[in-house]
Every structure is written in C-alpha cells, then in structure tokens.
Amino acid sequence: MGVVKSKRMPRAVREQQMLDAAVEIFGQRGYMAASMDEIAELAGVSKPLVYLYLNSKEDLFTACIRREAAALTEAVRTGVRTELPADRQLWDGLLAFFTHTSRNPPAWSVLHLQARIHGEAFAAEVAAMREEIVAFVTQLIVVAAREAHRDPDLPEREVAGLAEALVGAAESLAAWANATEGVTARQSAATLMNFAWAGLGNLMEGRPWTLRDVPTEGTPMQVG
Amino acid sequence: MGVVKSKRMPRAVREQQMLDAAVEIFGQRGYMAASMDEIAELAGVSKPLVYLYLNSKEDLFTACIRREAAALTEAVRTGVRTELPADRQLWDGLLAFFTHTSRNPPAWSVLHLQARIHGEAFAAEVAAMREEIVAFVTQLIVVAAREAHRDPDLPEREVAGLAEALVGAAESLAAWANATEGVTARQSAATLMNFAWAGLGNLMEGRPWTLRDVPTEGTPMQVG
Amino acid sequence: MGVVKSKRMPRAVREQQMLDAAVEIFGQRGYMAASMDEIAELAGVSKPLVYLYLNSKEDLFTACIRREAAALTEAVRTGVRTELPADRQLWDGLLAFFTHTSRNPPAWSVLHLQARIHGEAFAAEVAAMREEIVAFVTQLIVVAAREAHRDPDLPEREVAGLAEALVGAAESLAAWANATEGVTARQSAATLMNFAWAGLGNLMEGRPWTLRDVPTEGTPMQVG
C-alpha cells in the first residue's frame, strides 16, 4: 500500500528521473552550489548510478540544458502557425513561451540564469536555442515589414538589434513573472505584445496594438 | 614609469584595490567559482588582508554589489536632466546606462548576472537599485502620457509592467552589447529607444521616433 | 602476522575506530589543539570519511564524551551491588571507578579535563554523567546515616556538599594516579575510602575504616 519505490527500472526512465531531479536542484541552487549528493537523493538513486548514466556533473548539466532547451523551442514551434499574419504569429509565440516558462520555473532558471553563468560551454548550448528563437523573430519582423508596405528599408543589422531587444525583454519578463505572484502567461504576453508592436508612444496616444479573435485580459490590448 | 607595486598603503586605498579585483573575478568566474585566493592575488595582497578588511566572501561580494550599484545609479542620475521632455530624459538615461555598463563589463556582470543567482540577500541589494530605476522609468511614462494628452487612461499596473519590460530589455541589451563586438553604447540606446518609443509597428511603417539635437548612429532613428 | 589494515569495513566498525583515535588525540592534545588530520591518520582513514560519519569536530567530540561517559557509568554500576551495606557499596564503586579510569587514561582525560573546558555544551554532557554519580553517592550517605542511627540530622544541602567533595576528590585522585608511576587502582580506592569514611582525625588516632573480606594494600585500611 502506498507508493512502492520500485527498483530495477529501465535505463531511459531512470535517466529522466535523474534529469528531473537535476533540473530541480540546479534551478534552485545554481550549478556550483548544487551537489551530486542532493541530486542523487532527490532522484531516489545512489550517486554512482548517476555517474554511470550521466558521466559527470558537467555532462549532467549539459543534458539538462539540452532537454529543456529542446522542450522550450518545441513548445514555441508548436504554438505558432506560419500561415497566419506576422503579428498573430508573434502573439502566439509569446503566449506559448510564457506559458511554458511559467509552468517550468526551475527549467527556465536553468536556461536563463544558470547556463549563462557557468562556463562558455554551457552558454553555447543555450545560445543555440536562443538563436533559433531570435531567427524566428527576425523573420517575423521582415515578413511584417513586407506586409506593411512594399519598401522594406529597415537594414538587416537594425532588425537584428530589434529582435535581440524583443527576445531579451521576453526573457526578463518571464523571470519576473515567475518571481511575481499573480502574473499570468497571458498577461505577460499581452504586455510585451503591446510594448513591442505599438510602442510606448502609440500606447500613450490611445492607439494600442489590437488583434481580432484574441480574447485579452491586459487593459490596453483591446479586443476590437 | 609603470605601476610601482608599493607596499604599506592606507586602508581606504587598499580596500578599493581589493574591490576592483573582486569585481573582476566575480564578474568572470561567478560568485561560487571565484576563489578568495585569486582575488587576493589579483589585488596584490595576501588573503588574510582581504579578510581583515572585508571580513568574508559574502561581505566582500556585498561590498562589490553596493559599490557598483551606487556607481551605476549615480551615472544614470547624472546623465538625466528632469527639466527636459520625457522622451529626451529617457534617451539620456539610456545613453548613460549603456555607456556605464559598456565601460565596466565585469561590474555589469556582477550586478546583472551574479548577484541575482546567489542567494536572496544579494538579490535584494540589486533589487533596491533596480527599483530606483524602474521607478524613474515609471514616472517618465506617466509624465509622457500627461504631455501627450490630458486623459491618462493607462492603468497603474499596466504602466508597471511596461516599465518592467523596458528595464528588462535594457538589461538584456547591455549584456548582449558587452558580449558582441562593435556595438556602441549609442547604438544600443538608439535601438532600444526606437523599440520602446515607436514600437515595431510604427518602425515598419516608416515612422520611427526622432529627437532633434541628438546626433545618432543607429539607422532608423532620425528620419530625414 | 600482525594487524592487517583491511579496507572496506562496515560503518559501525569504522566509527568505533574513529572514536578510539579521537579519544586518544583529544586526550593528549586537548580539543582545540587536536586536528582532524591527526585523528583521521591515527584512525587509518581519510579526513572526509571522518566527516561523513561523524559530521563535524564538535559532533565527534560529543560522540567521544557520550561513549566514554556511558562506559564509565556502566563500569561503576556493574561494580556495585545495592544489597550490600553502604560502606561496602562505596568501596566497590570507588574500586570500579579507579580501575576503569586507570585503564583508559585518555578517556578519563577527555571526560575530566577536556570536556569541561571547551564550551557549555560539552560540559553539560559530562555534567549529566557526573550528576548520576553524585546522586549515587548522596544516596549512599543517606542510607549510611540511617544505618548508623535513627536520627538523621544531616541537612540535605550539607549532604550534597559532602557528596560533591567526595566525588571531586575521587576525580582528582584519578588524574593524579594516572600521572603518577606505580599507583594502583586499589591503592587509590583505599586511600580515598579511609579519607572519606574515617576522616583524618580518626586516622591519626589509629581508628581507620575497616571492611572485612577486603584484602588491602594501603596501610591504614587494616584488615581487622
């Protein structure tokens, strides 16, 4: 009766349990402060088994980063349908992003905070994921420009900077939202969408960005 | 000619040297990976002297955070003149911010990355500084709204979210700029100013934010 | 032939070896001067293993005190049969006490000297043991008074003081006997028994305490 701590599980399952534990601990303590002892204990296995499967602390951390990076990009990719208009794609992407990060705070901590701090090797793993997202946003901006008028005079470098700023803002907001009580993924997405699309200037003059069919909670993003 | 490594210096001077070294090492290695040995060596003193003056690794780190937070807020405060229009104030603030962070990359790493990761106590030190800046931006938005029209219907909470997003974007951009070759403070400020003030929508329709008297390098800023 | 330094022993055994070594070193050097390095070396293990099992220098010291205190009280308890007359009980107790302390000089040093010096926490551990012994002696005095005459007019507080003095004398004698060549446990017990029971006054007037059936070596305790 009760939860039986079954032994002898297939390797794939054990590995996932270990990664779950590792993400949890790395997210809470940070890479250096996390101890393999604690991770093994939380995973419910002995330390040597962790080493047998994941090889070293570094490899374990890298495995965490890879798994969570893949999960996040997959979530965003799934949320976006490229046949829709650019602003709608951005909205859907943001919503998927904030939804995922808000559901996996330790994972987001690992990707956003920990991985960047501890060595170039780890940072590079995250950078790959990030570039994929930046590329997606960059392309969105280009498409939107094309949709808006026939003369796309935004130089490439400028577009890159804007995408960077937008992604950076999203990352910061995600961390802030996780740390702040009562902020929903939808609210975060709405705030950022307004900020990015309409700009403060427009917002203040009463002309926020609007998108039909999207039920909203944030104030300035008005449902038409 | 050259720096003479003089011995027996007054305490105040030595303390600054130690803090310089500590910011450098903490910025590079992170709090946990930084060793007191390395810091002492870089400061050109023995480890016991570091402990005598700064007391402990924690206290040393806190002292770094305090000094750099004070320096950054001071730099921004000095750059802004509150009698000017809101957008000009934002521009000046951003310029001062990016100028300071680009000149002190390790200091910015300590404030932006390290301090947030290692314990609530450290994070709180930074949070105080951050709140000061967020408050400044929040007030700018309110003032700008008042300048734009008499009916400021942006609810308080929304304004807070926008300020958060803007500051977050600036922080991210600063880190990115430090890590990317050839990005000037002025460019960063311009990119973010456009992004924040005009919004992507306006930008793409050829209506970027402009400010007279400000010579710029970034492209879309400064229309004709 | 000889002691094979076998590796990989069960935890319980290793812990006892560590405690043996710790008592030895703490007894010789004192708590502060004893180094975990030396203890680990004498125990034939690495320092981390000592920490893994015993947790900290403080905990290790406490474990030593507890073990030795228990051993000593057990030795005394075993030596005394409560159905015998009071003076015989005292004699048996003293003999057991001096026998045990003379066989484990470092243990006695730990209990009598070290534990009292280094912090109230340690002293309290010993105080518990000591109180047990003082209580035993106190009760002996009361019983003896009852046996001697029906009117026990010794006030409680006075009895406590006497018990304290007797136990204190025994403790001192034990330390002195350990430091002095050629003093047997039996001699110490006899000296103290005479001192305590008959008093100097009686002794000097040729009326020492005597106990039938007890072969003695000390002079004044004459076999009647």
Add this chain to the structure above:
Amino acid sequence: MGVVKSKRMPRAVREQQMLDAAVEIFGQRGYMAASMDEIAELAGVSKPLVYLYLNSKEDLFTACIRREAAALTEAVRTGVRTELPADRQLWDGLLAFFTHTSRNPPAWSVLHLQARIHGEAFAAEVAAMREEIVAFVTQLIVVAAREAHRDPDLPEREVAGLAEALVGAAESLAAWANATEGVTARQSAATLMNFAWAGLGNLMEGRPWTLRDVPTEGTPMQVG
C-alpha cells in the same frame, strides 16, 4: 570627567594591565581559543605592544600562571599562623584558599583548568605551586598526628596520598563553588573541613569536627 584613556604609561603598569586582560581572556576562552587580538583590545593597547613586552603567547600565558600562582600561595601563607594548632591552621588555610579563588574566578580557572591542559611546560609551573601547598598540608597532617598521640604510625607514602586527596578535593570544591550560585568561601571551607577532619563516618554518628572561636554557617560544624 570619565575615565581618560591615558597613553604613555610606564612599562610596569602596562604589563600589569596586559596580564589582567590576559588572565581574563585565558580564563574565559581557554589558552587555544584566546586570541592575542582580543587580549590586546581588552588591555587597551595594540598587539605589537603586547609582543614587545610579553614576547609571545606562550610567554604571556606563563607570566599569567606565575603571577596568579604567586598571588594564591601568598594569600594562603598569609592566612595561616604556624603557632596555632594543626586543625586551626588547616581551617585558616582553607578559608584563605576559598576566599582567594572565589574572588578571582578567571585566575583560578587559569591555574586549575587551563594551565594543566595545554602542554607540560605550563602544567609544570602550576605543579610547583601545588607542591608547595601539598607540602604544607602534609606537614600539617604529620604535626597533627604528633599532637594526637606519640606513636605516628602513618607511613609517609600514605600521608602523601591523603594530602593529595585533600588538596584535590579543595580544588574541585573551589571550581564548583565558583560555578554555583550562593556558595560562600566560608561554607566551602566548613564543608571540606568536616569532610577531611571528621570523616563521613563520624559525621553520620553525630561527631563532627569542631573548633572553638570559629563562627560557622555550615550545619555540622558546631561551635562547641
């Protein structure tokens, strides 16, 4: 107005201040745990001055022991008049001893506890003092035996043991009295005097030791 912390004092005075501070700290913390920093601070001088005058921690500790040992023996010597009867001499000596130790707890801690623990050299310093006292007591016993009857059949070795036990009991009682609230020097002396002179046996049969002219507080020591 207020205590003026005068500088430039004659060496002899400064040295006494340092010894005062050292006895205080050594008594509280123990030899190892006491830090020269703390001693210098309590003495109101800089550390190098302590080294200039007292040379080293060891020498400082030895100086403390010497001073306090001399003070204690002097106090006992002064309290005893050798022309009086032996038991009166013992009483006076005990009273002087307990009075002195109760007035200088840190000094007594240094002599009784600290000095014995930390190295043979220190212990030897105390041993010299102790031997002087033991010799005094030994002689008292011999004299008393002579007074009591003409046939002193107590062998020398036995007398030595008895003196040792008596002195040991006194030492223990002194420490206990210092640690216990409300125990006066007179009470300690009375308890021990009864214990030593009459013995438990006599006490319990209602025949305590008595001394004319000595006002008492302890119960069994009755003024005839």
Add this chain to the structure above:
DNA sequence: GATGAATGAGATTTCATTCAT
C-alpha cells in the same frame, strides 16, 4: 543494475607574528 565505502583536491577562514614608521 545498483550501491556502501572511501578519497584527493581544494574551498574559506583564523591566528600568531612581524615590518616600517
């Protein structure tokens, strides 16, 4: 497949002690 036993290397921190003034 899984683990209890064990360790080498290195972290922070403290302290007695000395130099230069």
Add this chain to the structure above:
DNA sequence: AATGAATGAAATCTCATTCAT
C-alpha cells in the same frame, strides 16, 4: 613608547569522483 599594515601557515570542512562488491 606605540601602532597600522601585512603575512605564512594551518585549521575545518565540502565535493566530485571512483573502487569493490
């Protein structure tokens, strides 16, 4: 006479990692 500045050496403790079963 007196001190602020500075350090070498050593202490406790932690951790990633491996061995033997």
